[in-house]
Amino acid sequence: MTPVSSHAPHGQTPLRTVQVLGGGNAGSSAHVRSLAAGLVARGVRVTVCAPPEADQAYDFTATGAEHVPVPRSSDPGAVAALRAACAGADLVHAHGLHASFRTALALSGRSTPLVVTWHNHARAEGARAHLLRLLERRAVKAASVVLGTTSDLVDRARGRGARDARLSAVALPARRDTDRDERLRLRPKFRAELGVTERPLLVAVGSLDRFRGYGMLLDASRSWRRLETVPLLVIAGEGPLRGEFQRRIEDEGLPVRLVGRRDDVGDLLVAADLALLPGGPESRSPLAQEALHAGVPLVAVGAGAVPELVGDAAELVPHEDADAFGDAVVRLLGDPERRRLLGERGVRQAATWPTEDDTVAQVLSIYDELTEPRLLV
Numbered sequence: 001m002t003p004v005s006s007h008a009p010h011g012q013t014p015l016r017t018v019q020v021l022g023g024g025n026a027g028s029s030a031h032v033r034s035l036a037a038g039l040v041a042r043g044v045r046v047t048v049c050a051p052p053e054a055d056q057a058y059d060f061t062a063t064g065a066e067h068v069p070v071p072r073s074s075d076p077g078a079v080a081a082l083r084a085a086c087a088g089a090d091l092v093h094a095h096g097l098h099a100s101f102r103t104a105l106a107l108s109g110r111s112t113p114l115v116v117t118w119h120n121h122a123r124a125e126g127a128r129a130h131l132l133r134l135l136e137r138r139a140v141k142a143a144s145v146v147l148g149t150t151s152d153l154v155d156r157a158r159g160r161g162a163r164d165a166r167l168s169a170v171a172l173p174a175r176r177d178t179d180r181d182e183r184l185r186l187r188p189k190f191r192a193e194l195g196v197t198e199r200p201l202l203v204a205v206g207s208l209d210r211f212r213g214y215g216m217l218l219d220a221s222r223s224w225r226r227l228e229t230v231p232l233l234v235i236a237g238e239g240p241l242r243g244e245f246q247r248r249i250e251d252e253g254l255p256v257r258l259v260g261r262r263d264d265v266g267d268l269l270v271a272a273d274l275a276l277l278p279g280g281p282e283s284r285s286p287l288a289q290e291a292l293h294a295g296v297p298l299v300a301v302g303a304g305a306v307p308e309l310v311g312d313a314a315e316l317v318p319h320e321d322a323d324a325f326g327d328a329v330v331r332l333l334g335d336p337e338r339r340r341l342l343g344e345r346g347v348r349q350a351a352t353w354p355t356e357d358d359t360v361a362q363v364l365s366i367y368d369e370l371t372e373p374r375l376l377v
Contacts, residue, residue, distance in 0.1 A: 015367060016044075016088065016090050017044055017045070017367065018046075019032050019047070019049070019050075021054055021096070022072055022095070022102070027120070027284065028095045028120075029054055029057065031119065032050070032058070033059075035360060036060055036064075037064070037065075038359070039363075039364070040064035040065055041064075046064070048060040048065050048067050049070040051071055052069045068081075072098065074102050082102060083106040083107070086107060086112065091371055092113070092114050092115070093114075093363070094114065094117070094139075096118070096120075097139060098135075100118075101135045101138055101139045104143075113144045114143045115363075115367070116143040116145070116147065117148075117149070118147070118148050119149050120149075120153075121152075121153065121156070121304070123211045137161055140161055140162035144370050145164045145366055145369075145370070146164065146165040147166055147366075148165060149168050150167075150284055150308060150309075151167055151305070168359075169358045169362045170354065171353065171354045171356045172286065184270060186270075190270060190271035191271045194232070194257075198229065199231055200231035201231065201234065201272050202231050202232065202273065202274050202329065203234050203268045203269060203271075203275050204235045204237075204275070204277070205236045205262070205265055205268070208240065208245060212239075212279045213278030214235065216321075216322045218245065218248055218249070218256060220326035221254045221255060222254065223330060224329065225253075225254075227330065230255050231273070232256075233254075233255060234257050237260070265286075269290055269291055269294045273339070274297050275288075276299050276325075277301065278300075278325060279301060284309060285300075285306065288300060288306065291346065292313055292346035292349055293346070293347070294346075295347045297338075297339045298315065298342070298346065299314065299332065301317060301320075302317060302319075310349060313349040314346070315342065
C-alpha cells in the first residue's frame with residue numbers, strides 16, 4: 001500500500017474508529033483487514049470487533065489494529081460488549097446486515113456516527129423474509145451513510161429507507177506476484193493433492209446453502225460424464241446442505257468432491273482449468289474476483305451484480321439453467337483458445353477495479369464528512 005502521512009493534523013487527536021464484523025465471511029473479513037491496515041497507515045486508531053475465529057483467520061492485530069472479541073450473537077451480553085467497545089469512538093463502521101443491526105442496538109441513545117457497508121444480499125424465505133426486511137430497515141435508518149458494494153445493494157438500501165446510500169469502492173486485497181509465481185511452480189503438486197493429473201479440474205467456492213446454486217451445479221455435472229476425459233469438480237465450503245449434496249454425489253455417481261472449508265483458494269485456482277460461480281444474484285463475489293485476477297476462465301450465472309463485475313471476461317449463463325451451465329463448461333473445456341482469451345480479459349478487467357488505496361481514500365473522505373475536528377485538550 002502506498003505510504004501516506006498521518007491523518008491527524010497538528011493539534012488534533014487521531015481519529016478513532018471501530019470496525020464491526022459479523023460472521024466474518026471471506027469477502028467482508030478480507031475487506032475489513034485491508035481497510036484496517038490502510039487506516040492505521042494513515043494515522044487512524046482502529047478497533048476491530050469480531051468473533052475470535054475471525055481474528056484467528058485474518059489476524060487483524062497484525063495490521064496495528066486492536067481486536068476486541070465480540071460474538072456474532074445479538075443477545076444482550078454481546079450487544080453490551082459491543083457498546084462498551086464503541087465507547088469514545090469518533091465513528092463506528094459496521095460490515096454486513098447482522099453486524100449493522102447489532103451496532104444500531106449498541107449505539108442506541110448515542111450520537112456516534114454510524115457507517116454501514118453491505119457486502120452481499122441477505123436472503124431468507126417465508127416469515128424470516130419479513131424479519132429480514134425489518135432488520136434491514138432498522139440498520140439503514142440508524143446509519144449516517146450506507147455503502148453498497150454493488151449498485152443493486154445501493155438501490156436496496158434506498159428502498160429500505162436509507163437517507164444516504166452510495167456505491168462503495170471495495171478492493172480484493174492484492175496478492176504479490178512472487179506468490180503467484182511460486183504457486184504456478186507448485187501447480188502439479190496442488191493438482192496431485194486434489195486427485196487430478198490429466199483430467200480437467202473445475203473449482204467452486206462458497207457456503208453450501210440453498211442460495212449458492214450448488215444443487216443446479218450438481219445437475220449440470222451429469223452432462224460432463226459423457227466427455228472422454230471426465231473433469232473433476234471440487235467444491236470448497238461448508239454449510240447446512242453438505243450432507244444432502246454428499247448423498248447425491250454418491251447416489252448418482254457424480255464427478256464431484258466436497259473438500260470442506262479451505263483457506264488456500266489461491267492454490268485451488270492456480271490448479272484449476274475453470275472456476276465456476278453457480279449462485280443466484282451474487283454481489284461482489286470473492287471467487288469471481290480471485291479467478292479474474294489469476295487469469296482463470298470463469299463460468300458464472302449472469303444474475304445480480306456479476307455482469308457488472310466481470311464485463312466480457314466470463315462465460316455467463318442464465319440463472320438456474322443446469323443444461324446451459326453444463327454446456328458452457330463442456331464448450332470451454334473443448335476450446336483452449338477461448339479459455340486463453342477469457343483469462344486475458346479477466347486480468348484486464350481486474351485492473352479496472354478499485355485498488356486498496358481507492359477504498360481507503362473513499363472511506364476516509366466519508367469519515368471526514370461525519371466527524372468534527374478532535375482538538376487536543
